[in-house]
Amino acid sequence: MDFEQVGKIIDKHQEKRTALISILHDIQDRYHHLPEEALRKVASRLKMDLNDVYGVATFYKSFSLAPQGKHSVTLCLGTACHVRGGPKMLREMKNLLEIDPGQTTQDQLFSLNVVNCLGVCAIGPVMLVDGKFYGEMNPIKARKIIEKIGKNKRKNGVKS
C-alpha cells in the first residue's frame, strides 16, 4: 500500500492536532480504513503518542481499523427508523450478507454498518448504500437493492 497520500493529507491540515479527527476521516476516505502504518505516520507528524492516536481512532465509531468492503451498507437505527421496522431491516441484512454490523463479507464486496441516526428521520427506515439514501425501506426492497449490486459486481469480477 502506498502511504504517500497520508503525508499530503496531513499537509493539507497543516499538521494541526485539532485536525486529528478530520485527518483520520480523510485517510479513511482514501484507504477505506485506517491502516496501522498511516496511524504511525500521523502520530509522528503531529508529535503525538501513538497510543493517543489509537485511542481516538477506536473511540469514534466512524473509524475502522479493518479494511472495508467495496460497497458500504449502512442501516439507520435511530428511533424513528426503529419504530418503523429498522430491526427487521438489520435482521434481513445480517441474513443476506451473513455478517454482523462492523464486518465485511469474505469476498470484500460489502461492509455492513449501523448508525444511531442518519438525520433523514421523516422517511425511515433509511438505508445508505455507497452514499445514496434509500427511504421507506422494508426487508424486501433492501434485499433487491443489495442483490442487484452483488449480481453486477460478481458477474464482472471483483477488483481488489
Added chain:
Amino acid sequence: MRKIESVSDLEKWKENILKKQQQYEMVLSVCGGTGCHAYGCKKVRDQFAKALGKSSNRKVRLRFTGCRGLCERGPIVTIQPQGIFYQRVQEKDVPLILSETVGKGKILDHLLYDDSVTKRKVNSEKEIPFYKAQNRLVLGNNGLLEPTKIEDYIAVGGYHALAKALLNMGPEQIIDEVKASGLRGRGGAGFPTGKKWEDCRRAPGDIKYIVCNCDEGDPGAYMDRSLLEGNPHSVLEGMIIGAYAIGGSHGYIYVRHEYPLASKNAETAIIQARKAGLLGKDILGSGFGFDVEIAKGGGAFVCGESTALIASIEGRVGEPRSKQIHTVEQGLWGKPTNLNNVETWANVPLIIKEGSEWFSSIGTERSKGTKIFSLVGKVKNTGLVEVPMGITLKKIIFEIGGGQQDGKRIKAVQTGGPSGGCIPASLFDLPVDFDSLTGVGSMMGSGGMIVMDEGTCMVDVAKYFVHFLQEESCGKCLPCREGLKRMGEILDNIAEGKGDEESLSLLEELAEVVADTSLCGLGKTAANPVLSALRYFRPEFEAHIRQRRCPAVVCTSLIQYSISEADCTGCGACAKVCPIQAITGEKKKSHRIHLDLCSKCGSCKDVCKSSAVTVQ
C-alpha cells in the same frame, strides 16, 4: 464579490441583488434537503437545468434550496410568485411542468397535495394543513434561498442584524437584548442564552471561543442538519453577533460526520463571508475581528455534551469532564468558551433585527419564540415543523401531522431523544414548552418527536434506548457504564418472556441510581425513557412478564406468524419472498410456515394480498 465595509455598502449590495432578481418572472425552487435527495430530487433539478438551459427562456430562475420540511412528500417543487406547491415530483414531470405551468400557467392536478380530511387538492403551501399551523420564523427562509449563494441570504435581509449589532449596539446592549428576549438553549437543556453569554463575557481571559454545536446525536431529530444545510449564513450571522457580544475572536462549528452536506455548505458559507468581509479582521469597518472554522465529529453521541465536544475539537477522545467549573470559564484549551446549538444561533439575528419585545411576544411565559421539531414515526405527515412554544401536542400530531398513519391508534409520543421520555396520548393536551415536558418525565431535548402507535411495543422502546445509551456511554464513570448494561439485561429478559415479578422494581431502582450518580448528562438522564415507559405503560411490561405476551406483537421471542388456511389463496408470494424458505405449499393451495425455521422477519405478511398471514 467586493468587500463590504459599511452599512451603506451592504444596502447597496442588497439593492443590486434585488434588482437582478427582479429580472426573473418566475422562480422554480427544487427542494434539495436530504429527504428529497433520497427521493431523487437531484435528477429532477438536473432535468430542469437541462431544459431551461436549452430554451431561450431567461425569465425563469432555477433554485436548489435547503429542506422545506414536508420531507415525506418529496421531491418538492414550488413556483413563485404564484406560490404553487408540487409534491412527489419525478423526472418525467419536468417537461410537463415547464410546458403547462411555466408556459401556460396551468396547474397540474396530479402533483398537488391531496388533503385527506377535506378530500380537496391544495394549490399552495399556505393552504396545506401541515404548514398552516406553523410559524416558520427560523426555517421559513430555507425555501427562499440557495444555501450556497450568499446573495440569496443578503436578499432576504441577511447580515443586516449583524450590521445593526456591530454599528449601533454595544456588547452589553446585545446581551441585554438576548436576555430580554427570553431565548433559551435549543439543544436540549434550555439554559437561558443571554445569561450564558453574560457569564462568558465576564469570565477573565484574553482569548475566548465561540462554538456552534451541530453534533445533533439525538436519534429522530434533524432540524440542526436542515438549518445548517439549508441556511448556513443565518447560523454564521448569529455566531458573529454572539462573538462580538461576548468578546470572542475565534469560532468552531462542530458538525457530525454523518452530515457531510451540512459541513460542506457551512464551509462554503464561511469562505463567502470571509470574501465579503463579514468574517475576518475589521468586520464591516467596526474594528471587530472574528473567524470561524469547521471541526468534524466522528460518530459519538456523547460528543453532543459540551465538555466532550470540546475534547473532540481539541483532537482528543470525547470523554466528558465534571462541570464544577463551567465551560464559559474554562472550555477549549482552558479558555472561556461559549457553546450554543445551531437553532439557538439561528434565532439570534431575528432577535437583534426585530427586537426582544417582538420575540418574547411569541411563546409562553417561560419559553419564548418558536421551536423546530422533527415530527416522525407513526404519523401521516412526517417532516420538520416549526411552531410557537406552548402549542399543544395534540395540535402538532393531529393537525400538522395529520394523525395516525395506517389505521393503528396513536398511543404515545417520544420527545427529548434518549434523555427524554414517552408521553401517553392521554396527556396530549399538554402545552409544548421546556417546563411542561420536564414536568411529565420527559424533556424538550433538541426537538425529536417520534410518534408511536399500537404497533409500537413500549418494552421494546425502553430496551432500544437503554441499549443505545449503553453503546454510546464513553465508559468513564461506573454507574453509567455498568448500570446501563444491567438495565439492558433486565429489559432483554422481559422482552424474551424471561422476566419475573422482581424485574420491574430492580429496574426502577437501578435507573434511579444511574440517574443520581452518573458524571454527565448522558447517564443523568438515561433513566427517563425507562421510568416514563414504566410510569405510563406498566401494563405492557406486566403482559410480557405475567402472560409472556407482547401486546404490540413486536418482541420476536413472544410472537408467531401463521397462515390462515381459510384465507390463503395459494398465490405463493409469501414463499417467494421468504428469505430462508420457511414457507411451503403447492400452487393454489394453502401454504404453511415452518415455525422452527421462521426468522420472524414479517416479509410474508407484507406481501400477502389476502391478509392470510397473521401474527400473534
